[in-house]
Amino acid sequence: MRKKSNDRSSWPDFILIPLTLVISLILYAAPSRIPTGPHVSLLLPLITLFIWSVRTPTLTPPWLIFLTGVAQDLLSGGPMGVWALAYLVAFSIGRPRQIEGGIEFMTVLGRFLLVGAIALGVAALAGAAAVGAPTGITALITDGVLTIILFPVFAWVFARRKERTSFF
Amino acid sequence: MALFGPSKREGDDGVRFSRTFFIILIGISAALIAFDRPAHRAPMLSTFRAMFDDVATPALEIGAKPWRGLRNIGPWWKRQWELAQENRALHEELIELRAWRDLALTLRDRVQLYEEALNLQTPALGTRISAWTVAEQRGPFVRARLIGIGYEDGIREGYPVVNIYGLVGRTVDVGMTSSRVLMLTDLNSRVSVMADRSNARALLVGDNSDFPRLEYLGREPDLIEGDRIVSSGDDNVLPRGLPIGEAVRDRDGHWRVRLYSEAAPIDLVWVWPYEPTPAPEANPPVPLVSEDAGEAPSQGQAG
Numbered sequence: 001m002r003k004k005s006n007d008r009s010s011w012p013d014f015i016l017i018p019l020t021l022v023i024s025l026i027l028y029a030a031p032s033r034i035p036t037g038p039h040v041s042l043l044l045p046l047i048t049l050f051i052w053s054v055r056t057p058t059l060t061p062p063w064l065i066f067l068t069g070v071a072q073d074l075l076s077g078g079p080m081g082v083w084a085l086a087y088l089v090a091f092s093i094g095r096p097r098q099i100e101g102g103i104e105f106m107t108v109l110g111r112f113l114l115v116g117a118i119a120l121g122v123a124a125l126a127g128a129a130a131v132g133a134p135t136g137i138t139a140l141i142t143d144g145v146l147t148i149i150l151f152p153v154f155a156w157v158f159a160r161r162k163e164r165t166s167f168f
Numbered sequence: 169m170a171l172f173g174p175s176k177r178e179g180d181d182g183v184r185f186s187r188t189f190f191i192i193l194i195g196i197s198a199a200l201i202a203f204d205r206p207a208h209r210a211p212m213l214s215t216f217r218a219m220f221d222d223v224a225t226p227a228l229e230i231g232a233k234p235w236r237g238l239r240n241i242g243p244w245w246k247r248q249w250e251l252a253q254e255n256r257a258l259h260e261e262l263i264e265l266r267a268w269r270d271l272a273l274t275l276r277d278r279v280q281l282y283e284e285a286l287n288l289q290t291p292a293l294g295t296r297i298s299a300w301t302v303a304e305q306r307g308p309f310v311r312a313r314l315i316g317i318g319y320e321d322g323i324r325e326g327y328p329v330v331n332i333y334g335l336v337g338r339t340v341d342v343g344m345t346s347s348r349v350l351m352l353t354d355l356n357s358r359v360s361v362m363a364d365r366s367n368a369r370a371l372l373v374g375d376n377s378d379f380p381r382l383e384y385l386g387r388e389p390d391l392i393e394g395d396r397i398v399s400s401g402d403d404n405v406l407p408r409g410l411p412i413g414e415a416v417r418d419r420d421g422h423w424r425v426r427l428y429s430e431a432a433p434i435d436l437v438w439v440w441p442y443e444p445t446p447a448p449e450a451n452p453p454v455p456l457v458s459e460d461a462g463e464a465p466s467q468g469q470a471g
Binding site for chain 2: 022023026027029030031041061062063065066069070074075076077078079080081082084085088089092124126127129130131132133135137139140
């Protein structure tokens with residue numbers, strides 16, 4: 001008898017995970033600023049990584065988190081390693097480990113808040129160490145708040161349809 | 169415990185990855201932060217960055233196109249009204265600019281005569297190269313842009329980048345088909361500037377805010393709010409006279425610059441090929457002149 005697996009990954013995920021990560025990185029780096037308006041960047045790579053780490057935890061290993069962070073650093077032109085370190089620390093502490101059955105929305109949001117807060121905190125410290133000067137913490141907080149506000153929209157879109165009642 | 173890839177623990181309904189692997193990757197990230205400092209970046213890392221940008225640019229170009237299109241979205245009638253207004257304003261400006269063009273041509277001829285009379289060798293700007301911005305980052309760590317032209321198009325490191333209003337920054341990390349532009353607002357940006365009215369010199373220092381600081385102005389600088397700030401060329405990095413912005417005071421009374429380039433989206437930019445005056449050699453072959461003979465072999469030739 002086949003052993004019951006709690007890994008819900010399937011072959012389309014092997015394509016979808018890199019594809020969505022690449023798209024999120026491109027959208028993150030795209031020149032979207034309006035001259036007269038405030039500039040805020042949605043941390044789409046963080047949202048994408050988190051959603052996939054909930055949906056298919058086995059397919060979001062540490063090296064994928066690391067590569068996403070490094071790619072984000074390179075695309076942004078910033079010092080290499082900042083976002084890689086931020087994501088690795090955040091996901092090593094805050095990634096959700098429960099994958100059997102559904103996860104309630106508030107649990108997912110709470111975990112995302114934790115992961116997001118750790119990532120932004122580590123990024124601020126690592127960024128300051130890299131550039132050798134205090135970083136604009138306001139810009140990071142603004143980006144973080146916007147990311148948290150818009151996270152449920154992305155989470156809903158990427159949630160499995162039959163399991164939306166329990167969110168993931 | 170697997171070193172690469174995920175591993176599950178028996179009896180655990182969750183997924184856990186190798187803690188050792190996490191720690192190794194965290195260590196690599198920390199090492200990258202230590203060695204990839206923007207101020208002292210190793211040439212190898214700069215080359216790697218330029219190569220990555222070359223690979224990423226085609227995808228970023230595709231990603232940037234919808235954003236450019238989105239800016240034109242709006243009610244049709246409103247857009248038409250705006251276009252009509254813009255057209256009228258442009259016509260008026262064109263009439264005024266004709267007079268300025270005549271004046272500029274006259275002054276150019278006069279300057280040319282003066283330069284010939286004084287035997288001045290001013291560094292010349294080459295033909296400008298147009299480029300689209302394909303990526304932008306205005307985060308807390310960096311203010312940079314990626315443009316879709318590189319070494320193959322004649323771009324070299326340090327070339328000034330302007331938009332229709334003024335100086336945007338200068339090129340760094342030049343790849344074969346892409347280049348990174350360090351904005352004037354970036355923490356690592358330093359540009360020698362002067363006030364157009366008084367020639368008061370200063371250093372424009374980026375601090376990742378929208379208004380870079382003016383430093384080394386002196387105790388009583390001859391500067392008033394609204395003074396036009398241009399590049400002075402003193403640093404031999406950028407040519408003299410590139411429009412940058414206007415002087416403003418912040419809440420603390422410090423001088424800053426409101427950048428002209430911020431007035432419009434920095435989508436389309438121009439790169440000016442500019443070769444700074446080369447630094448004098450450490451031991452140049454100076455011709456030795458004796459009292460008896462008019463000429464003598466230079467040091468390099470002397471045996």
